[in-house]
Amino acid sequence: MNELIQILTDLHDDVDFTTETGLIENGILNSLDIVSIITEVSDRFDVTIPAEEIMPENFDSAEALWALICRLDED
Amino acid sequence: MTLTSFPFLLFAAVTVLLYYLVPKRGQWIVLLTASVLFYAAAGGWYLPFILVTVLTTFFLARIIERRAKADEDYITTHKADMDKDARKAYKAAGKKKRFRILTAGLILNFGILAVLKYTGFTLSIVNDILGLFTASTLTVPSLILPLGISFYTFRSTGYLIDVYRGKAKAATNLGKYALFISFFPAVMQGPICRYNDLADQFDTPHRAEWDNLSAGLLRVLWGFFKKLVVADTLMGAVKTIVGTPEDFGGMYVLLLIILYSAVIYGDFTGGIDITIGLSRMLGLRLTENFNRPFSSRSTAEYWNRWHITMGSWFTDYVFYPLSICSSMQKLTKWSRAHLGKAVGMRFPVYLATLVTWFLTGLWHGASWNFIVWGVLNGVIILISRECEPLYKRFRERFPRLTSSAFYGGFMCVRTFFLMGAVRILDCYRDVPVTFKAFASMFYDFSHWGDLLDGSVMDKLGITLPVWILVGLATLLIFFVSRSGKDTPVADRLSNRPVLWTLAALGLAVTVMIFGSYGIGFDAGDFIYGQY
Amino acid sequence: MENTIIKTPKKTLWLRALCIVIALAILAAIPAVLTPILMPKYLTVSKEGSLTEEYYSAVAETNHDVLFVGDCEIFESFVPAILWEEYGISAYLRGGAQQLVWHSYYLLEDALRYETPKAVVFNVYALKYGEPQKEAYNRMALDGMEWSSVKAEAIRASMTEEEDFLTYLFPFFRYHSRWSELTTEDFTYAWKDKPAVSDSGYLMQTGVVPADTQADYTPEQLIDYTLPATAMAYLDRMRALCAEKGIELILVKAPTNFWRYHWYDEWDAQITDYAAEHGLAYYNLIPKAYEMGLDMATDTYDGGAHLNVYGAEKLTRYFGEILAKDHAIPDRRGESDIASVWQRRVEAYYDRKTAMESRE
Numbered sequence: 001m002n003e004l005i006q007i008l009t010d011l012h013d014d015v016d017f018t019t020e021t022g023l024i025e026n027g028i029l030n031s032l033d034i035v036s037i038i039t040e041v042s043d044r045f046d047v048t049i050p051a052e053e054i055m056p057e058n059f060d061s062a063e064a065l066w067a068l069i070c071r072l073d074e075d
Numbered sequence: 076m077t078l079t080s081f082p083f084l085l086f087a088a089v090t091v092l093l094y095y096l097v098p099k100r101g102q103w104i105v106l107l108t109a110s111v112l113f114y115a116a117a118g119g120w121y122l123p124f125i126l127v128t129v130l131t132t133f134f135l136a137r138i139i140e141r142r143a144k145a146d147e148d149y150i151t152t153h154k155a156d157m158d159k160d161a162r163k164a165y166k167a168a169g170k171k172k173r174f175r176i177l178t179a180g181l182i183l184n185f186g187i188l189a190v191l192k193y194t195g196f197t198l199s200i201v202n203d204i205l206g207l208f209t210a211s212t213l214t215v216p217s218l219i220l221p222l223g224i225s226f227y228t229f230r231s232t233g234y235l236i237d238v239y240r241g242k243a244k245a246a247t248n249l250g251k252y253a254l255f256i257s258f259f260p261a262v263m264q265g266p267i268c269r270y271n272d273l274a275d276q277f278d279t280p281h282r283a284e285w286d287n288l289s290a291g292l293l294r295v296l297w298g299f300f301k302k303l304v305v306a307d308t309l310m311g312a313v314k315t316i317v318g319t320p321e322d323f324g325g326m327y328v329l330l331l332i333i334l335y336s337a338v339i340y341g342d343f344t345g346g347i348d349i350t351i352g353l354s355r356m357l358g359l360r361l362t363e364n365f366n367r368p369f370s371s372r373s374t375a376e377y378w379n380r381w382h383i384t385m386g387s388w389f390t391d392y393v394f395y396p397l398s399i400c401s402s403m404q405k406l407t408k409w410s411r412a413h414l415g416k417a418v419g420m421r422f423p424v425y426l427a428t429l430v431t432w433f434l435t436g437l438w439h440g441a442s443w444n445f446i447v448w449g450v451l452n453g454v455i456i457l458i459s460r461e462c463e464p465l466y467k468r469f470r471e472r473f474p475r476l477t478s479s480a481f482y483g484g485f486m487c488v489r490t491f492f493l494m495g496a497v498r499i500l501d502c503y504r505d506v507p508v509t510f511k512a513f514a515s516m517f518y519d520f521s522h523w524g525d526l527l528d529g530s531v532m533d534k535l536g537i538t539l540p541v542w543i544l545v546g547l548a549t550l551l552i553f554f555v556s557r558s559g560k561d562t563p564v565a566d567r568l569s570n571r572p573v574l575w576t577l578a579a580l581g582l583a584v585t586v587m588i589f590g591s592y593g594i595g596f597d598a599g600d601f602i603y604g605q606y
Numbered sequence: 607m608e609n610t611i612i613k614t615p616k617k618t619l620w621l622r623a624l625c626i627v628i629a630l631a632i633l634a635a636i637p638a639v640l641t642p643i644l645m646p647k648y649l650t651v652s653k654e655g656s657l658t659e660e661y662y663s664a665v666a667e668t669n670h671d672v673l674f675v676g677d678c679e680i681f682e683s684f685v686p687a688i689l690w691e692e693y694g695i696s697a698y699l700r701g702g703a704q705q706l707v708w709h710s711y712y713l714l715e716d717a718l719r720y721e722t723p724k725a726v727v728f729n730v731y732a733l734k735y736g737e738p739q740k741e742a743y744n745r746m747a748l749d750g751m752e753w754s755s756v757k758a759e760a761i762r763a764s765m766t767e768e769e770d771f772l773t774y775l776f777p778f779f780r781y782h783s784r785w786s787e788l789t790t791e792d793f794t795y796a797w798k799d800k801p802a803v804s805d806s807g808y809l810m811q812t813g814v815v816p817a818d819t820q821a822d823y824t825p826e827q828l829i830d831y832t833l834p835a836t837a838m839a840y841l842d843r844m845r846a847l848c849a850e851k852g853i854e855l856i857l858v859k860a861p862t863n864f865w866r867y868h869w870y871d872e873w874d875a876q877i878t879d880y881a882a883e884h885g886l887a888y889y890n891l892i893p894k895a896y897e898m899g900l901d902m903a904t905d906t907y908d909g910g911a912h913l914n915v916y917g918a919e920k921l922t923r924y925f926g927e928i929l930a931k932d933h934a935i936p937d938r939r940g941e942s943d944i945a946s947v948w949q950r951r952v953e954a955y956y957d958r959k960t961a962m963e964s965r966e
Contacts, residue, residue: 030375031390032460035398035424039407048404051395052240081772285614285622540786572618576625584636588782594741594768 001066007040008062017062024056034059047072076116078263078349079302079592086113087260091356099280106254106277106357113259114222121221124191128184129253132231133246135180136238139173140245177239181232188228191218196441223262225438229388231256234270236392243270251277260350264343266364267384273361281358289569289579294352296582297555297565298345303590304548306341309334310591312535317502323534324515326522330531331512332495335502337549340369343382352565367556372486374455377494385438389431398427429453444509448500455493544589637778642796644781645749649791653803654703657681658750660802661717664698668947669721671935672697674807675710676729679860682912684727686806687955688922690948693930694937699807704743706735707840712760714844716751718851725854725933728844730877730888731869736834738766749777805955810915812962817902817910823865831872838880845884854933857881861891861900861921864911889928891921898924915959 008017011033015023023029029037037059038049047069058068076083090109094102115122146169150162157165195215202212234255237243246252255274281287316323316331323331347364354361364384371377378386397403403423411419429450436449470477496513503509525531532538537545555564568575648655672695674680680701689695700713714726738744744764751757761774773780784792803809848855857877863869874890881888891898898920902910905917913921929935938944 027379031394032424032428035395035427036420038399039404039420039423042399042404043408048401049399050240051391051399052242054391054395081770538786544786572622572625576629580629580632583633587636587778588640588785591783593770593773593779593782 001062003044004041004066004069005062007037007044011036021061021063023062024060029059037065041069045069045073076113078260078346079299079307087353090259091353094281094357095283099282102281103251103254103277106258107250110254110257110259110262114257114262117222118219120219124187124221124224125227125257127187128227128231129249129256131180131183132235132256133249133252135176136235136245137247139176139235139239142169142173142176143241173239177235180235184228184232184235188224191220191224193437193441194218223264226265226267227256227262229267229385230270233267233388233392237270246270246274258354260353261361264346264350265382265384266347266350266362267388268362273359276359279358284358286566286569287358288356289575290563290565291352291355291357293565293568293575293579293582294355294563295349296352296579296586298348298350298352299586299590300548300582301341301345301348301552303345303586303592304341305545305552306338306345307591308541308545308589309338309341309537312537313338313502315535317499317504320503320508320512324512324522325519326516326526328499328512328516331499331502332492335499336369336491336495337545339498339501341552344368367560369491370487370556371490371494372483373459373490374452374493375459377490378452378456385435389435393434394427394431397430398423403427425457428457432456443506444500444503447506448497451497451500455497637776641776641778641781643788643792644784645777645792646781646784647791647795647800648746649795649800649803652703652746653809654678654681655746656750656800656803657702657807657809658700658713658747660750660804661698661700661807662720662752663802664806665717665720668696668944669723670696670698671724671938672727672929673714673717673723673725674699674701674727674729675705675714676701676727677705677710677732678703678912679729679731679862680705680727681804681807681809682811683729683860683862683918683921684925685808685915685918685922685955687808687948687952688919689926689929690939691952692923693926693935694939695926695929695935696938696944696948697806699804701729701807702743702747704732704735704739705747706732706739706743706764707837707844708763709744709747709760711840711844711847712756712763713747713751715847716754716756716760718847719754719756722851723853724935725856725929726844726848727856727858727929728841730857730859730873731867733833733837733841733877734873736836738764741766741769744769745780748774802954805958806951808918808955810955810958810962811907811912812915812959812966813907814904814914814916815907815909816904817864817906825865825868825870828870831870831876833873833876841880845886855886856933857886857888858925859888859890859892860913861895861898862906862910862912863892864909867911887932889925891925894924 005017008015012028015028017023020026020028034054038054042048049068049072053068053072058064076086086109090105094105097105111122114125146166150157150165154162195218198213198215202215205212234243234246238245246255251274254277255268255270258268258273261268313331313335316327316334344365351361351363362384364382366380366383368377368381371380403426406426407419407423410422414422432449432453433446434449435452436445436447439445439448476482499513500506500509503512525534529539532542558564568578646652646655672689674684674697678701681699684697684699686695686697686699689697698717700710700717702709702713705713710728710732717723744761744766748757748761748764751760757774761771765771770779845855847853857880859869859874859877869890869892877888878890880886895902900913900917900920902917905913905920907914930937
């Protein structure tokens with residue numbers, strides 16, 4: 001989780017990712033950011049996030065994203 | 076039948092009437108019938124093409140869903156016999172097979188689009204290349220282009236991908252699915268609705284409700300106003316400027332940027348207002364396609380507010396899959412290892428962005444103009460992303476200035492002109508002419524006098540009263556769009572019958588008198604020609 | 607589901623209904639109020655547009671023994687005031703700018719609803735056109751017609767592809783775009799009778815622009831000299847209509863022959879044959895120009911395409927004699943009712959002539 005927060009903070013250092021729950025809804029992350037995150041996640045956690053998982057519910061908060069990574073790792 | 080023609084008005088009125096008169100279970104049949112008639116009226120030869128798309132995507136989606144379900148069932152029943160790896164392998168194998176079916180469907184449907192829309196363009200490029208070596212050229216066949224093919228192909232393939240991804244349930248009723256693809260208010264110019272957003276609404280019975288009818292009608296009238304009073308009135312001036320670029324350089328190109336922005340805004344958002352308003356009158360909610368686009372402060376924001384359904388289609392079905400597919404990931408890893416982290420991080424994003432925008436341009440039209448237009452958009456988005464740290468420093472340095480309304484306004488105007496300048500690629504004959512015209516703004520100052528002595532009006536064929544009319548109309552659109560930020564104005568007015576009536580009446584009368592429709596009274600036509 | 611729907615109060619329903627009814631009423635009233643303002647008045651520009659409507663007040667005053675129908679070679683060539691003065695012939699011209707054969711046919715049929723003349727004179731030049739030419743001329747010929755089944759048929763027969771019948775029923779939808787070019791004239795005559803632009807259908811021109819007699823022109827070669835069948839079919843209909851009502855149909859070609867509007871010998875032969883076949887009189891007046899004393903140095907206002915008033919008077923004197931002698935058109939100068947009407951018309955004619963000459 002902390003590593004994930006670190007990835008996110010590298011992208012936007014002015015956002016508190018531990019509390020923010022509207023990353024997509026409030027337009028903090030755009031599509032370019034999302035691809036950067038997916039690339040980083042794949043690199044660090046060895047988890048491939050497929051395109052169909054890219055939806056606001058999975059990216060709106062760091063917590064949701066972490067849950068997604070865990071779920072994909074399980075499968 | 077264009078959306079602003081008299082026959083269409085009549086057609087829409089009859090459809091709405093029948094829709095609420097038939098038993099609720101048959102409402103979708105009224106819409107499907109209307110859609111088929113509407114499509115056939117545009118050209119009987121178009122029907123087979125859209126039918127092929129409807130049938131192939133419908134049945135392939137069902138096959139994909141059935142296979143996915145069978146795979147799942149197999150795993151559930153054999154759970155005990157399989158370990159995690161075996162399950163994964165089985166799943167992957169099934170997915171691969173389904174992917175082949177999906178690919179077949181996509182190749183077929185994009186193939187039809189490609190052949191019909193791009194054969195001429197491709198052959199002309201081939202001829203240009205051949206021309207370097209030989210004198211012989213290939214004949215360019217004239218193929219028909221079914222009405223709204225770019226839009227319905229996107230709707231249907233988007234649906235197929237959604238079913239493959241497990242995001243949408245495959246349609247079970249072929250008729251309703253055909254209606255989703257061919258729904259007549261949206262078939263010509265979108266919005267590109269997603270199956271999940273629209274399909275269920277065809278199953279629900281709809282009662283004639285004042286809220287829907289009144290808000291919908293007002294929105295339709297608003298669309299007529301934007302299109303007929305603003306867009307079509309200015310269209311002649313745009314055609315004049317781009318028709319003879321050698322006579323209209325410098326100041327006129329700047330004027331073109333403004334005028335064409337107004338034309339395309341009135342035409343496209345007005346058309347969508349008619350589509351969404353009419354659907355609303357039928358009790359259907361379509362996805363919004365615009366969100367006050369000219370209030371955007373950046374190109375990226377603009378593309379989240381302009382032609383939204385197309386942008387999101389490209390993001391979901393092209394940009395994401397492309398930028399995170401395994402070969403792209405491999406490329407990223409390689410470039411990271413060899414070119415450093417900074418470059419490696421950017422690689423997939425940049426490449427996918429440019430490819431996506433190249434395809435977006437191509438989708439708009441089969442010509443270099445649109446390709447250059449698309450790629451330029453992509454490049455601008457990437458440049459402003461690179462400049463982001465710079466902007467940030469600027470904001471930190473001048474917090475009071477950058478948080479002021481003035482700065483916000485400046486950003487909007489800047490984006491407006493940037494997008495407007497790129498957009499003139501739409502109208503000029505070819506790319507070199509466009510760039511020459513654009514450049515003339517910076518060296519040809521000979522036309523500025525036309526603004527002072529008023530000869531600009533004669534030259535563009537728009538008289539002073541018409542300029543005043545369009546100016547007032549633009550102001551009205553600006554204020555309505557501002558005040559509709561939270562709740563659309565049409566919705567607010569439908570609760571106030573008297574105000575609603577005044578607004579609807581005012582719009583209808585304005586369009587009737589001031590709209591550009593019918594055979595315009597051209598005084599020149601009446602100048603005595605002796606016979 | 608049902609019980610979640612909140613019932614709209616009756617008062618709101620009534621208010622909505624009332625608003626809609628009032629709105630629809632206003633919407634319907636708008637074209638009715640604005641059309642008279644927006645319609646072109648054809649008083650200073652394109653005066654020919656007023657010709658069609660001026661007939662109705664004239665026929666209400668008195669009947670005519672001769673009706674002339676056709677294009678500008680009618681309304682710039684024959685002067686009813688002179689016909690009366692010299693021969694006591696009561697005549698009216700239903701001609702118009704680029705009035706095609708079907709326009710002429712229906713304007714004749716329309717006129718026959720009001721009166722039955724002894725003779726109809728048709729100028730044959732328009733027979734060269736077999737297709738609608740320009741929307742503007744349709745409007746000038748047809749907008750002024752009073753409504754009847756004849757007008758409806760005339761519209762259907764005349765419309766170009768871009769036109770819509772609806773715009774004749776509701777001219778508002780045709781002329782709404784004139785909002786930006788309205789002049790005081792449009793408001794002055796919106797609900798008031800317009801002054802007549804013509805004298806019994808004759809549109810006076812007093813200017814003189816001599817024809818360049820030195821310029822010998824070679825008319826353009828045509829691929830096919832056959833007059834269009836569609837046009838000739840209307841001539842057939844005109845002939846049948848006249849026969850049915852016991853009216854003599856007389857064919858005429860005005861004496862002007864201009865390079866842009868050349869009358870080919872091949873066309874003339876077809877008309878001559880047609881007239882012979884059906885026992886009609888046909889006068890090609892081009893070779894008679896000298897005989898009637900036309901001098902294209904003084905008798906044309908546009909370099910030879912059309913006659914001015916001086917030429918028209920000469921032509922009318924010449925042709926009036928033919929009408930009186932060969933076609934037995936009666937002299938009605940002894941009939942006091944009709945004579946008093948014509949006295950006024952002749953006076954008006956000379957007043958206009960004096961006024962226009964003083965302005966030249």
